[in-house]
Structure formats: structure tokens, C-alpha cells
Amino acid sequence: MDNAEDIFATAAAWAAEGETVAIATVTETWGSSPRPAGSRMAITKSGRIAGSVSGGCIEGAVADAAQSVMQTHAPKLLDFGVTNEMAWEVGLACGGKVKVFVEPLT
Amino acid sequence: MNLTTLHALQQAQSARRPVAFAKNLSDGAELLLPDDAAPENLNEAAKTALAADKTGTHTIGNESWFIEARNPPPRLILIGAVHIAQALVPLATLTGFEVVLVDPRTAFGNQDRFPGAKIINDWPDDAIKTLRPEIRTAVVTLTHDPKLDDPALDEALKSDAFYLGALGSRKTHAARLARLAALGHSPETLSRIYGPVGLNIGAVTAPEIALSIIAELVSTRRGPK
Structure with a gap:
């Protein structure tokens, strides 16, 4: 574990403030994906975002998915990459592939 | 993720105690490993991940598990x-x-x-x-x-x-x-x-x-x- 940025501390602080929080985690990568498995992002219903799961190319789509996860309370496993452009509109410019697990903090 | 799990992960981190965070990607179940109460094959996967300092997804007993090696920071x-x-x-x-x-x-x-x-x-x-x-x-x-x-x-x-x-x-x-x-x-x-x-x-x-x-x-x- 080498992430200098402590997403868990941020997520815990937001939850303590009464925010609804979702956590997105890179669970698997192939090819030249910019952030390794274990990279995380925290998202609140009110729109706050911390951390990252890519070089910036898919954060928007992950934040959108997090909003729906916070509504339904059902976790989602998202697939991003060149071969999945049909499933998700966002691809990775670097040609890598990542899977991102999005879940509510409960 | 449960807040209880999150706090346990933070505690391990501040005590510089290595733990593996395991997440079942189909049903969302989560565990901190190694744990005597956990299935043997999960504990094995956790130990291997910590030793290699490798985080990723594994198929264990027909299920997809995300296993994250959380070794103490340098x-x-x-x-x-x-x-x-x-x-x-x-x-x-x-x-x-x-x-x-x-x-x-x-x-x-x-x-x-x-x-x-x-x-x-x-x-x-x-x-x-x-x-x-x-x-x-x-x-x-x-x-x-x-x-x-x-x-x-x-x-x-x-x-x-x-x-x-x-x-x-x-x-x-x-x-x-x-x-x-x-x-x-x-x-x-x-x-x-x-x-x-x-x-x-x-x-x-x-x-x-x-x-x-x-x-x-x-x-x-x-x-x-």
C-alpha cells in the first residue's frame, strides 16, 4: 500500500459529517492503465470527490455511477477499456483496461 | 463497505499491522484477513498477496474476490x-x-x-x-x-x-x-x-x-x- 492520499480518512470524515458516501476501488487492471489495483475514490451524494481511479479519463463516469449506487444501495462492478467502449461510453486513451467496484459506505 | 471495516483498516494502518482486505465482487461480502474464522483458501490468498505486496482480483471457489494487500507504508x-x-x-x-x-x-x-x-x-x-x-x-x-x-x-x-x-x-x-x-x-x-x-x-x-x-x-x- 503506497497511496499517500488517505481516501479512507477522507471518507470517514465525510460520513461523520453526515454525508452519504460511496467508495470506488480499482479491482483489476490490464495493459497500461494509469493507476494500480487498490486505487480509490470517495464520492458524496452532495458532489464532493477525493482520490482517483485513473489518470482522469474515467473519474466523471465513476462519479455518475456512484450517484446511482447511492440511490439503489446496490454495488456495481464497472468495466472500462478499449474493448468495452460499447458498454460504457468512456474509454481509456492509454489503451489500458480497468475494472472499478463502486459501493455505498454503510 | 461498512464503516466498521473502514475503521478497522485505519486502525491496522496506524499500528503498522499488515492486513489484506477481501471483497466478494458478486455479493459484496468483505473480510479482513488473515482471520481464523475465514475459509482456508481465502486466508492462503491473503498471505500470498501480503508477501508479494500485490493487489488484484482472484477466482476463489468459483467466486470473484478482490484482495488488497495493505502493508504498512514505507x-x-x-x-x-x-x-x-x-x-x-x-x-x-x-x-x-x-x-x-x-x-x-x-x-x-x-x-x-x-x-x-x-x-x-x-x-x-x-x-x-x-x-x-x-x-x-x-x-x-x-x-x-x-x-x-x-x-x-x-x-x-x-x-x-x-x-x-x-x-x-x-x-x-x-x-x-x-x-x-x-x-x-x-x-x-x-x-x-x-x-x-x-x-x-x-x-x-x-x-x-x-x-x-x-x-x-x-x-x-x-x-x-
Whole structure:
């Protein structure tokens, strides 16, 4: 574990403030994906975002998915990459592939 | 993720206790491993992940599990709360190191000069004995004072620290190596010390020297072997 940025501390602080929080985690990568498995992002219903799961190319789509996860309370496993452009509109410019697990903090 | 799990992960982190976080990607179940109550194959996967410091997804018993190796962050022990340390502490922290500053001189090692830093006002050899550097720890001496630097290096050379560095010119370093050799360290053991410390980038100012030290630390951890 080498992430200098402590997403868990941020997520815990937001939850303590009464925010609804979702956590997105890179669970698997192939090819030249910019952030390794274990990279995380925290998202609140009110729109706050911390951390990252890519070089910036898919954060928007992950934040959108997090909003729906916070509504339904059902976790989602998202697939991003060149071969999945049909499933998700966002691809990775670097040609890598990542899977991102999005879940509510409960 | 449950808040309880999140807090347990934070606790392990602050205690420098290695744990694996396991998440069932189909039903969302989560565990902290190793755990005697957990299935044997999950515990095995967790131990393998921690040993290799590898995070990823595994198929275990027909189910997809995300297993995250959460080893303690790399640690940097600095001997000497000197001017260069004032640049090195924030830069090392930003790079992801947990920094411990050792200086028995409270006029140097204090919260005024190093707001928020973890400071131990102890003799360096005693501090090193207490902190017990392991393979995720680096030790860098910065005082130029043999009374402080030498005992720290003497003790650190007996540890598994992945990096030992000593600030000082080539001449200072040669004299230092001679003193440490007289304490019984072999030339092979002494070759573990990077001195003069830092990558040679022509650093002049304190922040530049700090940068060269961090660059050498990163290169030692991650660079081509």
C-alpha cells in the first residue's frame, strides 16, 4: 500500500459529517492503465470527490455511477477499456483496461 | 463497505499491522484477513498477496474476490532535525513515507521547527533499537556529527532497513566508514550505506538536496534492480 492520499480518512470524515458516501476501488487492471489495483475514490451524494481511479479519463463516469449506487444501495462492478467502449461510453486513451467496484459506505 | 471495516483498516494502518482486505465482487461480502474464522483458501490468498505486496482480483471457489494487500507504508527515519530535514519531512510525507525524526537536541527537534512531525528526542542508537527498522524502512543521517550519526548507522547496519543514507562529503564519508569499520562492520556491510546521500543531480539548496534523497529512495524501492 503506497497511496499517500488517505481516501479512507477522507471518507470517514465525510460520513461523520453526515454525508452519504460511496467508495470506488480499482479491482483489476490490464495493459497500461494509469493507476494500480487498490486505487480509490470517495464520492458524496452532495458532489464532493477525493482520490482517483485513473489518470482522469474515467473519474466523471465513476462519479455518475456512484450517484446511482447511492440511490439503489446496490454495488456495481464497472468495466472500462478499449474493448468495452460499447458498454460504457468512456474509454481509456492509454489503451489500458480497468475494472472499478463502486459501493455505498454503510 | 461498512464503516466498521473502514475503521478497522485505519486502525491496522496506524499500528503498522499488515492486513489484506477481501471483497466478494458478486455479493459484496468483505473480510479482513488473515482471520481464523475465514475459509482456508481465502486466508492462503491473503498471505500470498501480503508477501508479494500485490493487489488484484482472484477466482476463489468459483467466486470473484478482490484482495488488497495493505502493508504498512514505507517509513523514513531521519537522524538530525536540521535545516535539510525541514525540507525533507514534507517532501517525504508527500511521497507516501511515514516520517520519524530523531534528535536528542530539543533546540532542534521540536514542534516549532517541525509542526505536526513525529519527533523522538532520544539518542539515535536507542531510537533505532526501539523503532526496529524492517524491509519497509529507510534510515538517513543528516547531522554531520559523528556523536549522533555514527551510533545510528552502527545500529541501523544490524537491521533489515532497505536503505541507509548518510549526508556528508566524500571525505567525511570515507572517515565515517573507517570509524564504522573499527566498530567491526565488514566492507560488504558498509557498502549498504549510500554516501554521499542522494542521487547526483547537482543539488545545492536544502529542498534540492531533499529531492535528491527522495529520488534515491524511490529508485532503490522501485527502480531497475
